Amino acid sequence: MTTTTYQVTGMTCGHCEGAITREVSQVAGVQRIDVSAATGRLAVTSAGELDDAAVLAAVEEAGYSGVRA
């Protein structure tokens, strides 16, 4: 199990957290997502190595921008 952390810009509320969670949960291998609008922190736990580009594309798909922390 690996946890990879990203910093996301633009979340303001629980709906935003939900939108991120829905998109990122579709990335291959993702097993757990912890996301906080208050801090902008997105922690993604996966069985194997995570595809950063896929995670960041999912974040953008949800309407936000992110970088690997």
Next chain:
Amino acid sequence: MTTTTYQVTGMTCGHCEGAITREVSQVAGVQRIDVSAATGRLAVTSAGELDDAAVLAAVEEAGYSGVRA
């Protein structure tokens, strides 16, 4: 056609506007909803007289609080 205006507290983003819109659109007689997270203004257009209590209950159901403006 009557437009009734409410002031809603707690919206921060477009998702919040969407949540309010979904709930308030279920109130009897509602024909149009204009809502802004930026100003907190909710304008509800209806054919006849609007049931304020039903609108404010819908706002609370969405997770916010409102008052007739």
